[in-house]
Amino acid sequence: MGEENVPASIVQFAQLDKLLNLGRANSLWPMTFGLACCAIEMMCTGGSRFDISRFGAEVFRPSPRQSDVMIVAGTINKKLELAVKTLYDQMPEPKWVIAMGNCAICGGPFKVKENYNVVEGADKLFPVDVYIPGCPPRPEALLEGIMMLEEKITGKRRWPRVQPG
Amino acid sequence: MGLVEQTQAALAELFPEPALPAAPAGEGDQEAPPRQAGVVVTDAARHGSHLDVLCRPDQVVAVARVLDQDGYFLEAISGVDWLDKGQFEVIYDYNRLGGEHCRVTVRALVDRNEPAVPTISGVFPAADWHERETFDFYGIRFQDHPNLIRILLPEDADFHPLRKDYMP
């Protein structure tokens, strides 16, 4: 049988973890953290046409204490860097980050040789779970990002993945 | 256009010596003999402004006060860094708010090493933020400005980004 590598936690609540993850996946409460143009697309996603509340994610909590997902929608620049880090640290533990838009992924259109003020990418500040490319990404892309995050949390994908092309 | 002549007359007595009749305005200042301070009528359809006033830095407040009485409002203050001529230039844009349209551009040239221009935030409070931004980007010190600190860059930034010789 060979030796068994004992899992980190002594008691493994396999089933309970699955249930908790399912609960967490279905009620991701994003924090209202709109910086720039992507924030408008985030509001459109909350609108009636692309309705983010179908996935239980419509409660946009203003305070970082009660939110699970930080959707970084926009450009982080050097003056805001400290504020963004503090907000990330204030969020209670099972927290995820969605980098929405090219600015949050890699500085986007402002990643130029004379860039003196833009932080090139949110992952320079904290670990990012899902990247949504686009400038600004379409609301459907944000919904796909949330479904990808749910797949990352629960391991199962809710809807069939759309094959490109 | 009554207004343009009237404003030109109002500004004219600020500059005792007659402005050098520069060649049709707009082409580069370098070739034409350096223009004396004065008021020149420019073609608004192409340059957007009716009057182009070149003045010394210390006359800036006087010009501002004259235009304030005529009911102009301060549209924008922009700085230009003429690296090769070793000069900064501060451009004030004044415009009419309502009524007949007439835009006045006031330009002042300042030496590049110790750029100092008197502030006009006393006359136009709008200038407060514009001047702070020009200081932020070019390092032009505006004398006795109430609160001359950086406005757009982090407070501890030590560089002036829009200078031609600046590269991060």
Next chain:
Amino acid sequence: METSIWHALLYLVGIMAFAGVNAAWLGWCERKGAARIQRRIGPCEAGFAGLLQPLADGLKLMSKQLLVPQGVDGIIFRVAPVLAMIPAITSMVVIPFSENIGARAMELSVLLLFALASIGMIAILLGGWASGNKYAIISAARSVSQNLAYEIPMLLTVITVVLISGSMNLREIAIDQQGGFWHWNIFRLENGHFLTMWISFIIFFICSVAETNRAPFDMAEAESELVAGFMTEYSSMGFGLFMMGEYLNIVVGACLTATLFLGGWDCPFGKTPGVWWFVLKIYILIFTFIWIRWTYPRTQIYRLLNLSWKILIPFSLVNLLVTAALIKVF
């Protein structure tokens, strides 16, 4: 009603179940109601038509890290959410659900309800003050002045009901209104009460909306001004308890309005009284709460207080005098 141990245990479990189910699934009703008003589909992915959504929210809230930030008054910070929850559940003891369903029919049950309501107010004050956050302190100060201002007209209108039915016991009040909607306190036909009773119903309903910090009076948790009001510093279950406390306050407000004015478990046509009529009335009133919240913007704090001190209190006083006079005359 003999109070054997089984009776007490049965009602303990019953009330906790009623409170728990209501607190969770009211959140679902609110989100679905809001979605219908806003022409979109509410939560529909978790379970059939999103019915498991409150379960998911509850599980997530329970399993999140409970942060107690530094510089916070430890004990009060932890006690405040529980204190917000206790009065809401205990006040369900005296509510007469039906002829024979009612945990305890106490003599001064109306007085008990208002005593518990003020404990809820103190909980919000403690929560806001203890979390050491400037926004929370402003919101706590606002919520105290608001609740205080709206408790007085509420009491005055309840006195008019007590005058008519002659007793402070909710069960007697409900029994007194049996037999068809013309016996209900709101349209009381005997001795001309229908003149003034609908005014007290309106004042009572406005006060119950204001008492539970619901829009258009949600000064305490004004989302767009005070970030998250007194709940700013509360993370997982602290915030969960405050939310459940708020929803249970709505349920208690609805039950109180139904019992005092709409004749408790009485059937509108006087034939088949029963607990389902009572539950139907409660959920109609709760839907009105939700409906009001998603249609109206928020008022200003000084207008809100003016409304109470300068308009509602004089009105309810005059109403009280007229009712007393009517009783004297007939």
Next chain:
Amino acid sequence: MTVPVHLRHDETFVLNLGPQHPATHGVLRVKLTMDGEYIVKAEPVLGYIHRMHEKMAENGTFAQFMPNTARMDYLHALAFNHGWALVVERAAGIEVPERAEYIRVITVELNRIASHLLWWAAFLLDLGGFTPLLYAFDDREKIIDLLERVTGSRLTYCYLRFGGVYNDIDDEFIAGTRDFIKRLRGRMPRLYHDLVTHNIILIKRIKDIGFVTAEQCRRYGATGPVARGSGIDYDIRKNEPYSVYPEFDFDVPVFTEGDSMARYMVRMHEMEQSMRIIEQALDKLPGGPVMGKAPKVLKPEAGYYYSAVETARGSLGHRLVCNGDKNPYKLKLRSPTFSNLSLFGEVAEGMLLADALAFMGSLDLVIPEIDR
């Protein structure tokens, strides 16, 4: 109606309407010195989304700066495109065919309606009403679909070129615009005015709040709906006509009270005027090419150029200095919200926190346009 109260200046505390706050719609920080709930001193702190547009303008060619213009004020991106195209066409002396001018006016006015709709939604969200946002977004999505057909993007358009427009509009776009206007005209009185504008809570919330006098507008350089709400009849489309605006007859709504209600009504009437312009433009749409001839690499004559354009928030100015080579020597963007916000400090003194936020909402701020 700022409540006349004696503000105790000694016991004040500083409250940060921080970079991340639901009511600031972006990252604007206002340092409020408060006495209880009354504001003693308000000082906006900017720069949290400064994205170096002017530095990028100096290092890129004229055409490379067009996408940047859309990322400054993403609610009225086409007006920013229009301003930049206008100043470069004046500098380089490029002719724009008639049809392209008409298409520019149509798309800019559609974008203005979309911007006002989003302002209306965000303003009511500040005041606590959540549902109007959904209805305004419903109409806005219709406009976004129309503009997406023509420009290819939803929000940050890069549709204008020097000398014309990127591609032509087809009949389906014209038909779509006509019945959008019919639909919005049908909904405007019933949904927007009866349900919201005449709502007593809203009226009490924004009437007599945040008085801005005409003299204050002039001294602080506030333009657009903020100035028109205080009795100043200044609209660049009328006072300094550009493009083909002189051919349309539309009137400029001006209110004299100067409070938040006046600014609210100015924008609601402006939506109506924009619809009138679009209809007239669609009726008089001439045929012909949409792209004039423009040199591949632009080298405009050296000199000082300035163009002003009426965006949804005020007068957007481009101060361009060219020295003859292929990229601009200096570009200063006069953003309307920068000046509109500068009067916030003076007006918000003595107001309640809730009223100050209602006043800030009525100023219609877009923060990346302030910070550039």
